[in-house]
Amino acid sequence: MDDDPKNTSRYRTGLEVRRSVLGDPHVDRAGDAATDFDRPFQQLITEAAWGTVWARPGLSKRERSIVTLALLAALGHDEEVAMHVRATANTGASRDDIREAFLHVAIYAGVPAANRAFRIAKEVFSQMDEAPHA
Known part of the structure; x- marks a missing residue:
């Protein structure tokens, strides 16, 4: 066995x-x-x-990605937020999707959590834009 x-x-x-x-x-x-x-x-x-x-099968990878980002942002799990922002290159979640998720976080989990998530996402986007195939 x-x-x-x-x-x-x-x-x-x-x-x-x-x-x-x-x-x-x-x-x-x-x-x-x-x-x-x-x-x-x-x-x-x-x-x-x-x-x-x-x-x-209930949600697409894009939808799971959006939900995951909102939850991680709301809970203040910064390293995981960054990792899952990077993962959107593979899940199909767009930057518009991420923005909408973080706006939801602002209302339901607080502006500081959303502010931190926006800052992290901007940093990750900058890195992704500089090295799109890394």
Whole structure:
């Protein structure tokens, strides 16, 4: 019997979805940086976030991207906001979509959270515009 979580269909699906959203370089860096300490966490997010939630058929990747950005911005998870702004190059969420999500954040989660999210997105957009194929 094979107990390796990497051999489950949910893990394999999660890894495929994670790569399609975040890109191979990001996922490879996360995998290469994993240690015995945090490897179970990487497996958990690959299976649960990517293999369960992001793989569901109810919303498109674009829609999930917009929802994710709004939630991360509302909760003040700045590094994750930046990562998911970069991921919009793969999900189809436009800059207009991101702006609308952050305007929603301003009303429902507070102007400071939206202000921070707008600042992060502008920085990421600038980086993306300077190196569109990086």
